Amino acid sequence: MAAEIQPKPLTRKPILLQRVEGSQEVVNMAVIVPKEEGVISVSEDRTVRVWLKRDSGQYWPSIYHVMPSPCSCMSFNPETRRLSIGLDNGTISEFLLSEDYNKMTPVKNYQAHQSRVTMILFVLELEWVLSTGQDKQFAWHCSESGQRLGGYRTSAVASGLQFDVETRHVFIGDHSGQVTILKLEQENCTLVTTFRGHTGGVTALCWDPVQRMLFSGSSDHSVIMWDIGGRKGTAIELQGHNDRVQALSYAQHTRQLISCGGDGGIVVWNMDVERQETPEWLDSDSCQKCDQPFFWNFKQMWDSKKIGLRQHHCRKCGKAVCGKCSSKRSSIPLMGFEFEVRVCDSCHEAITDEERAPTATFHDSKHNIVHVHFDATRGWLLTSGTDKVIKPGQARAAWSPLLALLPPPQPCFPQTDSDMESLEKNHILLKGEIYTGKEAAAEDADDEVLRKGDRVGEDRCQAGF
Numbered sequence: 001m002a003a004e005i006q007p008k009p010l011t012r013k014p015i016l017l018q019r020v021e022g023s024q025e026v027v028n029m030a031v032i033v034p035k036e037e038g039v040i041s042v043s044e045d046r047t048v049r050v051w052l053k054r055d056s057g058q059y060w061p062s063i064y065h066v067m068p069s070p071c072s073c074m075s076f077n078p079e080t081r082r083l084s085i086g087l088d089n090g091t092i093s094e095f096l097l098s099e100d101y102n103k104m105t106p107v108k109n110y111q112a113h114q115s116r117v118t119m120i121l122f123v124l125e126l127e128w129v130l131s132t133g134q135d136k137q138f139a140w141h142c143s144e145s146g147q148r149l150g151g152y153r154t155s156a157v158a159s160g161l162q163f164d165v166e167t168r169h170v171f172i173g174d175h176s177g178q179v180t181i182l183k184l185e186q187e188n189c190t191l192v193t194t195f196r197g198h199t200g201g202v203t204a205l206c207w208d209p210v211q212r213m214l215f216s217g218s219s220d221h222s223v224i225m226w227d228i229g230g231r232k233g234t235a236i237e238l239q240g241h242n243d244r245v246q247a248l249s250y251a252q253h254t255r256q257l258i259s260c261g262g263d264g265g266i267v268v269w270n271m272d273v274e275r276q277e278t279p280e281w282l283d284s285d286s287c288q289k290c291d292q293p294f295f296w297n298f299k300q301m302w303d304s305k306k307i308g309l310r311q312h313h314c315r316k317c318g319k320a321v322c323g324k325c326s327s328k329r330s331s332i333p334l335m336g337f338e339f340e341v342r343v344c345d346s347c348h349e350a351i352t353d354e355e356r357a358p359t360a361t362f363h364d365s366k367h368n369i370v371h372v373h374f375d376a377t378r379g380w381l382l383t384s385g386t387d388k389v390i391k392p393g394q395a396r397a398a399w400s401p402l403l404a405l406l407p408p409p410q411p412c413f414p415q416t417d418s419d420m421e422s423l424e425k426n427h428i429l430l431k432g433e434i435y436t437g438k439e440a441a442a443e444d445a446d447d448e449v450l451r452k453g454d455r456v457g458e459d460r461c462q463a464g465f
């Protein structure tokens, strides 16, 4: 048999530009300061720090400010240099940063929540500060008057918050796995709809206002792309993580989605690819390929004097099949499965090499990511989280935001969209190496893959043996 020649994508791994270390506690959020070699971080140790790159090449704090309570989140608006910080005690504190990033001046405080602020969004166009808290409240305040404009009680604690400025829709993802869409007016809001697709809590949301797509990441390891603009209720699952998805970012110019996992895995998805929805799993008492009964089908087992088989599902056609009729595995990138999953033998034969070509690249940041920020103008990706390796004698691992990505900063910034496009296509991380080894090796790995839809059949089966 001739050797299979796989088209090899241009590989380009992210390059580590800099590690910024210096906090004993978890950094909950960090952002890149546009056009500056600077980073703003907020931490559980109550500090707000602005880090600037010095002549030595190292990042040193130009601002070190201690808040009265641990800092859980922030929103930074580069145009106005307004920094809104969410605290563990429920307060949102607003500051103005000086032009040289050496000073921050307090502006006002909002008594926004009863407990820890989980997300903040400052909307310059409307002068609104949107926030969610551990008190299960979504609230919005006027950033001019400081007054509370309204609130909405969410079904669980929210951990994802996005806003569409044009239509004034707010998207709230919560720990129950639900995404709620509200339409905001100046002083009231109406519930538009809710949707649910994850089997775990929503951990992050990301909104693409151009394609009108909402992405949700979840503790169930998956990302779902919700086609809001299409209004057909299309939801595509993206399966490429081995751990909870913690953070999402979208690069509009290159149409790439960056998802980060708690295990440090970074997956960059090509969103120019048209993917299909996964089929609903079919129910059957016998294999839909060879007709052998599944083990709970006692009547057929008795009649045919055959022992029942375990039920599985083909991820491509959704048919209920036995193990023998689904002995092979395949990735199905065009259905969002970047890892190998169970497919029935006929689907396995039908899948072409072209269809198997990966539509995402995989990287390991080597630290546990809690937040990510992407600076599209330079192709920089900033991740924050704890180190995987806990150094001896330390109670906690030092945090180490990772300024990844290629290449070293460009001498000038792109001026036009096409400049931007060519800059990004040529230089951004995205064409990395694919790690398939460990996923492919795991026996029955597809059973681990969490998916929406019904898996009662297999659960029943497992309970029986």
Ligand SMILES: [Zn+2]
Residues within 6 Å of the ligand: 287, 288, 289, 290, 291, 292, 321, 322, 323, 324, 325
């Ligand atoms: Zn069969």
Ligand SMILES: [Zn+2]
Residues within 6 Å of the ligand: 314, 315, 316, 317, 318, 319, 343, 344, 345, 346, 347, 348
């Ligand atoms: Zn099939």
